[in-house]
Amino acid sequence: MRHLAPRLRLHWAVPLAALLVATAKTAMAQSLTLALAATPTAVDPHFHNLVPNNAIAAHVFDRLVHQDERQALTPGLAESWHALSDTEWEFRLRGGVAFHDGSPVEAEDVAASLRRVPAVPNSPGPFTQFVRGIDSVEVLDARTLRIKTRGPQPLLPTDLSVIAIIPRRFETASTAEFRSGAAMIGSGPFRFESFTPGDRVVLARNDAYWGGAPAWARATLRIVPNDSARVAGLLAGDVDGIEAAPISQLDALQRRQDMRLWRTTSNRVMFISFDTFREVTPEAAARDGQPLPANPLRDVRVRRAISMAINRPAIVERLMSGQAIAAGGLLAEGFFGASPHLPPPAFDPDGARRLLREAGYPNGFRLTIHGPNDRFPNDEQILQAVAQMLTRVGIELRAEAMPFNIILSQGGPPNHAFSAMLLGWGSNTGEASSPLRGLLATPDRGRGLGVANRGRYSNPALDEIIIRALGTVDDGSRRALLEEAQDRAMADQALVPILYQVNIWATRNTLAYVPRADEFTLARFFTPAH
Missing domain, CATH: 3.10.105.10 (Dipeptide-binding Protein; Domain 3)
Structure with missing residues (x-):
């Protein structure tokens, strides 16, 4: 059984045109700079289950199952999945997907990722709750794996939508190796370039991404916890969009013809x-x-x-x-x-x-x-x-x-x-x-x-x-x-x-964004407005 989250009740209308994903050729060479409100505690995708960490990881790493803006499940690295019984699931991976270093994404990588989650030491907020019910993972072939659970676990696909898939050779990598960038190799829409703690994350487009290359050749995620500084950067043109648009400045932003707000x-x-x-x-x-x-x-x-x-x-x-x-x-x-x-x-x-x-x-x-x-x-x-x-x-x-x-x-x-x-x-x-x-x-x-x-x-x-x-x-x-x-x-x-x-985002009027219930600010889903 595949659980789909229900449609959320939206309290503000979003213009229909803004929901259309646009990747016009003219936009393919542009860069995007976003200001984040929350400071990530790590870039290791299995270390700390925290929204700013998970949002950054989602740029670089895929998951077996993805969530859309309303948290309904959609295929990720797994093109399909189904329950064989109450305690047994089979997942079929997409063919032809590669990590950023060119190595193929295979079922062994998924198995290694699931093994790593409970083994990460000193986590202040572990991901173990999402793999707690897994009894065994059997790799049937390069694209197929079978997961057995200790008891009925109808939420397994939903739980796996939270777990990043890494190359198997990084199963024992330390959190420090991810922080340095040595282990920051995924199959996501962007390649990792650099992380400066407390300052920024720099990403480069993955032109071979199976879901379609993002509109932006480079994305810079600046960490700007101060509300006024985020808005000042947006108004000055230093950043193209901000998350957590401050409530005290919403009216002023709404009145500007060169700004747009996105809420859910x-x-x-x-x-x-x-x-x-x-x-x-x-x-x-x-x-x-x-x-x-x-x-x-x-x-x-x-x-x-x-x-x-x-x-x-x-x-x-x-x-x-x-x-x-x-x-x-x-x-x-x-x-x-x-x-x-x-x-x-x-x-x-x-x-x-x-x-x-x-x-x-x-x-x-x-x-x-x-x-x-x-x-x-x-x-x-x-x-x-x-x-x-x-x-x-x-x-x-x-x-x-x-x-x-x-x-x-x-x-x-x-x-x-x-x-x-x-x-x-x-x-x-x-x-x-x-x-x-x-x-x-x-x-x-x-x-x-x-x-x-x-x-x-x-x-x-x-x-x-x-x-x-x-x-x-x-x-x-x-x-x-x-x-x-x-x-x-x-x-x-x-x-x-x-x-x-x-959740409220503010962008220049040249951009559209699909606001997300999970608070994720994802560069891939900022698109040129038409």
């Missing part, structure tokens, strides 16, 4: 994660500064109070200028498995105070929350707004904004230094199984579960539903299980959803 609903939810694991959490204290005898975040009443204290409509309208959607679940409406039973919780500060009293905190308590200041649209502003809202109901919240790489290194294993964090999660697969198994399943790296569960939340009853959903072949039954899992998680307030993002 994101697969990302912004949320608050709690330390629910430790009996005493390091950054919570009584209002007088004295230690608390127990971790208040382990009490569901406290977590619900935090959710009720957040005025989501105010954040969406005032901070995000309407360019977001108030969230009550893990995935926006229109994505597979998004629960229809989870509207945004009502803003109820009196109810929040009542729950805090019931939980034994009539005077509230002190808490520190950490969040990024360089990763998501208006992330620091959202963090500060949440702090103000919670302080009004008695939780004296101190907000600490910092670079995203520090959040990742200090907030997760092995440090677990924080008690509460503002984070974001984008669904690689375009369905609710991604945040459920990544964020809320009890951490079990061997099974690829809870790989981003930084608060170490654990609910065995929820785990059982998630695991059942991952092994359910029938789409209707799996959808019901995914909805049930989200409903149970939110009943326990396992985390506090705040908003679903809207």
Whole structure:
């Protein structure tokens, strides 16, 4: 069975002509310069499952299965695939595809890539969740491989749409070898030329690309986290397009005849994660500064109070200028498995105070929350707004904004230094199984579960539903299980959803782009406007 993600509900119309892929001969010699908002942590395509990393990798490396702009599955290196049984799949590779060094792409390369994923050391966000269910990979011939799973795994093609295929000789290559460029050889639409950390990635067109050569002879992806600097570069003509167009400047960009905006609903939810694991959490204290005898975040009443204290409509309208959607679940409406039973919780500060009293905190308590200041649209502003809202109901919240790489290194294993964090999660697969198994399943790296569960939340009853959903072949039954899992998680307030993002790109009016739910900024899909 081949799972196709459903059509997403778009909130802004995109001109039809802009959706047409144009590779006119006159454009074939041009260069393209794009400004990225998020800083990649690595170019090794198997090291860290992070959107900026994955987007850069998608320029250089192919996957067996691709996702379109709405995360529907399309053929990639595999021209076809089918299930032989509930636990056995066969993939047939395209013929005549070569890596950038001229060596053929064969089934042995796919097998080596799948073996490498769980073997990459020290990953802050491993890809193991996508290969966890694979029992064996059998190469039948150069173009055919058979994958056996430990149990029914209907999402195998979807999971494999996240795994980059590398030449087999780089199976044991280190992350440093990718960073140097020595191992950056793929079969994708662009060849790797250079990576300057914190500055840029330079790519050259792969004229032999099986999907058609890109319009651009060279693509430069500049890393520009500062919102004003990205816009300034666009207005000055230093860059041709930018991702994460800043909300504060959208009106000004929209009024310009020489600019265009491209928007779609994101697969990302912004949320608050709690330390629910430790009996005493390091950054919570009584209002007088004295230690608390127990971790208040382990009490569901406290977590619900935090959710009720957040005025989501105010954040969406005032901070995000309407360019977001108030969230009550893990995935926006229109994505597979998004629960229809989870509207945004009502803003109820009196109810929040009542729950805090019931939980034994009539005077509230002190808490520190950490969040990024360089990763998501208006992330620091959202963090500060949440702090103000919670302080009004008695939780004296101190907000600490910092670079995203520090959040990742200090907030997760092995440090677990924080008690509460503002984070974001984008669904690689375009369905609710991604945040459920990544964020809320009890951490079990061997099974690829809870790989981003930084608060170490654990609910065995929820785990059982998630695991059942991952092994359910029938789409209707799996959808019901995914909805049930989200409903149970939110009943326990396992985390506090705040908003679903809207992805926004700005380009010069000479360009067209197909906006993507996965946030990927892909040079191949920027085309000359006609």
